[in-house]
Amino acid sequence: MLQVSYIRDNREQVLERLAVKNFKQPDLVDEVIQLDDKRRQTQTSFDNASAEVNAAAKKIGELMRTGKQVEADTWKVIAATRKDNIKELGEQLTGIEDDLQQKLVLLPNLPHSSVPKGLAPEENEVVLENGAIPQLPANALPHWELAAKYKLIDFELGVKITGAGFPVYTNKGAKLQRALINFFIDEAEKAGYKEVSVPLMVNEASGFGTGQLPDKEGQMYFVTEDNLYLIPTAEVPITNLYRDVILKADELPIKNCGHTPCFRREAGSYGAHVRGLNRLHQFDKVEIVQVVNPETSYDVLEQMSLHVQSLLQKLGLPYRVLRLCGGDMGFTSALTYDMETWSAAQQRWLEVSSVSNFETFQSNRLKLRFRNAEGKTQLAHTLNGSALALPRIVATLLENNQTEKGIKVPEVLVPYTKFEWID
RNA sequence: GGAGAGGUGUCUGAGUGGUCGAAAGAGCACGCCUGGAAAGUGUGUAUACGCCAAAAGUGUAUCGAGGGUUCGAAUCCCUCCCUCUCCGCCA
Structure with missing residues (x-):
């Protein structure tokens, strides 16, 4: 606000x-x-x-x-x-x-001066591209076929017990999920983020605090009996930890990370382009959140972007970084970088992370302040980013690393998966 | 789910109609004391909004939320929310 x-x-x-x-x-x-x-x-x-x-x-x-x-x-x-x-x-x-x-509450956040004007995703600015685009053989399979071939994910079972968009991970597919989560959390901790484990349902005040309400209630699952929303991202509970808080200047920056499942209704977005893991109602994500002094927030945004990039580099995934144009940016953000990985079998970029500076837009709603050098209360800046969201990472890992022998697990993940090949 | 207790400042906790933005203590900040520290001691220590060019100052609101009674409410009444304890159920 x-x-x-x-x-x-x-x-x-x-x-x-x-x-x-x-x-x-x-x-x-x-x-x-x-x-x-x-x-x-x-x-x-x-x-x-x-x-x-x-x-x-x-x-x-x-x-x-x-x-x-x-x-x-x-x-x-x-x-x-x-x-x-x-x-x-x-x-x-x-x-x-x-x-x-x-x-x-109807006014969106003001975009940073570096945000390009534009209406559609095509007008996002490509900041950089990194990593070689893998050339797969003509018979390369998309991840949903790989998932079936190696019995990693059972979409039909998910439909049976819940519905479309709720996959069941099996065998090495389940192991890979857990490996990625642990890898991401460990990397975040190395970068100075403190792990928190938070509730997966939030009340209305929390939804308002981070800007999901009143704008986007249609995107969240709502438990009517108890008036609680299933979180669409860990950003909501983690940032709301600091709602109605006045921090001391030396408590900044606050750096938290956490893994949660995320729940999104994704109403009206079915179709061929959302096959397999591309768009789900429930998925796992490791989120990084910072509360910082306004003077440093844009430096911090760059650091967070670099952290996300380092994850993609370590996983050996080709990626690009986009600076979102005004029309594609979220309601609450002042500047957003999207990270996309190249999905070699689908021949398309998949968004796997979004890193944003909200400046005071959230903190004004949250009443999240700190005492500045003059001893006065001042709104802090909040930022967050996915580091990373699992499904599309899994999708590109499977697709890009497929060989005739099976799917090669990236080196950095082997200590977590305890296996080198999915075959 | 049943029964009870309670929600006051950073915390503990007093306050049952006016002198209460709120005692006292703790904590914290600054000063004194000290070779230095502890102890001791003094002072200060909520937030938001309005007025003011701004500081100073000053006004208003806020003791879970909303409403009511009253000239006047933290204090009385009503509604709602939340927390805790016991019982029941259960991972």
């Missing part, structure tokens, strides 16, 4: 930045400013009226104590007449605040 004070002081710039994101309702900006003007006026009236009544109440207290009953009664009458006025002003004020809030 953008800060009203910022919008008020930087109207032109806000409009300019929103245009980069192709934001469709720029009028909201002025509506917010107007509502804020009204809010402040009303608050001043309310405060002044309350101050009068408070003073009268105090006076009555004194008069009562000194036994001046009659005089106290006359003040009571005066105070009573002000009451309706205060009540009305108070109702006006909360009404305005609600309106303001409602409009405010």
